[in-house]
Amino acid sequence: MADRYIEPDTPELRARWGNFAWTDENAAKAKDIVARYPEGRQRSAVMPLLDLAQRQVGAELDTQGWLPIPVMEYVADYLDMPIIRVVEVATFYTMYNIAPIGRFHVQVCGTTPCMLRGSDDIMAACKARGMQKGHTTEDGLFSLTEVECMGNCASAPMVQINDDNYEDLTPERLDAVLDALARGETPKAGTQEPGRHTVEPLGGPTTLKEMVSENHDYRGEW
Template identity: 70%
Template sequence: MAGQGSFVDDAQQRARWEGFQWKPDNAKRAAEIIGRYPEGRQVSAVIPLLDLAQRQVGAETNTQGWLPIPVMEFVANELGTSYIRVLEVATFYTMFNMAPVGRFHVQVCGTTPCMLRGSDDVLEACYKRGLKKGHTTDDGLFTLTEVECLGACANAPMVQINDDNYEDLTEASMAAILDALARGEKPKVGPQVDRQTSCPEGGPTTLKKMAERNYDYRGQWTATAGEGAQ
């Protein structure tokens, strides 16, 4: 994610986040998360707590969120561990941002399947709207990052924007998604063509009745097998 190579450590950000505390709902959520682990193993909750903290920062700044140093120090204190152990986790996993990002974090997959299927066209749609890799637009709306595989290769090319995947993209459909977000709308998530998840485009080509209900084909298969034996 953005910010992994541009660690923020300055007096202004420290002052802004020095008094970070959980919001009431998040305090309950954090206690619930920590309670899942045996006594003495609370540090195992570091990933979900960092995610919770990043989301709270995002809610307070109207962005996707990031992890200022005082926030990571707060999480370390919550778990009774050292700041460096929390920092090690935060800088290892790219789901955590080490610098401020925009309202929408546009992560374009550039790995081979997406590249072969048109990720350059997806990036072109971003560039035409003023997005630049590793930067946030002047209006604070978009941060653009090129990332490694996001696990939707069958529906390449794809992007992840905050928590949502957008798949089977073209330059035109990516442009439409960005424009909708800029207008404050919620674009359709998932495949941008006529398919359900990773099903064939246009609908199922085999076992079609399963699309309607949990159809039992076993009787037909048994009959077919019996005819073959004869």
């Protein structure tokens, strides 16, 4: 499970984020998001608006972003809802960062399929690089979180780093990804298994082989 704590609301935090407001671009996005919901249901926009706010904070800090209390208050005021309701959402879902985060947020899936495929070794590889769950490395590069299933069971074990998934990992493959990020490079996202394109069988297709290169109508063959 994720080790999470909400960053205390301090005068310094207020001084930095107390005047948070949408940028012109995000103000237009926020308006479009709220318009998706029926009249009287605008508060349902809280999740995408929290994501938008987190990304705006991240753009200022060159990180994935996080949600200081004043920023949550801004979203609450925008939707005319109690701040506690916004905090409940932000603290429940690990997609929202409720404390400052490093430039790269390393989220390791520890649910059963990933665990059976070696997620403990992936977590150990992170710790060997000085990462600790719920903390950021001293150089500000990496923050480590253990999360629940992120839907890549067929290519386990996997981690999500910011908005990208890295799958079919071994400790060595993860090290290569993290080294590339630390150098300012953009490593290939998705499966890290050589020769594997997405989540097809490692030995190649065993059925519907004619569909590999083009659409094929099998109906006459049934």
